[in-house]
Amino acid sequence: MDKNLIDLLCCPKSGSDLDLVIEEGDLNHIKKGKFLSIQSGMQYEIIDDIPYFSSDIDHQGIKNQFETYSHWFEEMHDEASIIDPNHAIAFSNSLNIDKSEFKDKVILDAGCGNGRLSYVVSEYEPKLLVSFDISKGLFKAKETILKHNQESNIAFVQGDVTNPPFKKASFDIAYSWGVTHHTPDTRKTFKTLSDLVKDSGIFGVYVYVFNPSYKYDKQVLGLLAYLRSFLLIRPFRFICSRLPVSLVKLIFQPIYYLEKLIGFGVFGNHGYPSDPFNKDRYFRVVVDRFKTRYASEHKEEEIFNWFFEHGYNDLRVGKPMVSVSGEKKGSDKKRNVSFYSQRD
Incomplete structure (x- = not known):
């Protein structure tokens, strides 16, 4: 298990530090172990280097999401759909984060699913890429990415994006592509993930657009x-x-x-x-x-305001709508919105 990952993790219930117990294997490869939180009394299982922070899901809506997307990734996607080169183009057009910006950075793919975007970013030489998801798609992500990019600096964590097991201000770049709108409260999940981004870091999201999109005069x-x-x-x-x-x-x-x-x-x-x-x-x-139980739709202006509220100023807007990323520079800075693609 990557030491950089261990330093980022915390108890999702209390936010406290975790103690690592290795039962089988060693730090390079933990076959079986656990993380312990003395403050909350919680234990989190580790199997084959994957820590499990949401093995028991009480919230019925989130349980529905887990079951739906576990089926979705296991039964409706194959390996070819993960390594499809078109994903790199779509990711770039959407969030407009240049691949050079990922190099030597600590990255979070929040809601990685079967790893299609993690596979893209794993080739951009990050210091550490954390692929994080609640569904069984995480296993396919690990299998496929390590098969095709064995030298990637990547770690896999199972858990809930609405209650992530990471310390605040841990990541240089975090993105959540097509995920936050599948949570009970999209705006709250946006804030939760935004809090994980360092000052001067980058955060990007893609959410469903409120359709049909319209101008104010229509x-x-x-x-x-x-x-x-x-x-x-x-x-x-x-x-x-x-x-x-x-x-x-x-x-x-x-x-x-x-x-x-x-x-x-x-x-x-x-x-x-x-x-x-x-x-x-x-x-x-x-x-x-x-x-899925949750699939909210949002206006572009609404998402802009969320970014501004949380201290992001230089917004990059792409396609499909609504695709936005921004740099966290503080709410007192000048706001700027750049459109990186032809708008309808």
Whole structure:
């Protein structure tokens, strides 16, 4: 286990330091062990160098997320989907963090899933990259990344992004791509993760955009956006999040063919313009957006304000919406927003 990782960890319940107990193996490879918190009395298991901070999940909503995304990553993604070179392009276009900025830095991938973006960043020579996720996708991430990039400075931690086991101001760069909107309170999770970033560090997020996006002078579209959210998206999510995955897919079969026929994605499951109704991708998005208990949508201005509130000034805005990263420089500094891609 990387010593730099041990120095970053704390008890998620109390925030206190942890004592390491190695039962099998050594510090280079802990086959079995535990972290102990004297203050809280908690014990956290370590197996094959992965510490487990959320092995027992009490919150029903988060438990639903764990089950949904464990299925999503195990059954609906293969190795090729993790090492796809297009991820590097998409990541750069989204958060606009240059690969040179990752070199020799301590990085957090908050909600790494199956590791597709961790795989990208692992090749940018970080001092340490921490891949952090609650789901079983973490195991696939470890297996795949270490297979294809054996020299990577990477560690894997299991836990909950709403209550992470890391000391505040520990990371030079943290990013959470497509994750915070799947938590019970997106704004609160944003703050929690932002607190882990050092002063002068970089934080980036991608969250679902509130659709359809609209300009302030197009109030009719704004009304349609609210009606779509409250009368269509939320009721479907409420029902589907309580059903088996197989039944959710069955419900969306006729919807898929109808949307493909009219050439318009009402439910937001369609993909890139080059192939918007690719069926495999469409149903991965169905599970991501509707089987999950939480999937909030946000306006760009709303996310800008969150960054400003937490001391980020130089914002970099990319695509897809809403993709924003910023440098933490203090709330008294001049605010600047740079758009790195052509906006609609």
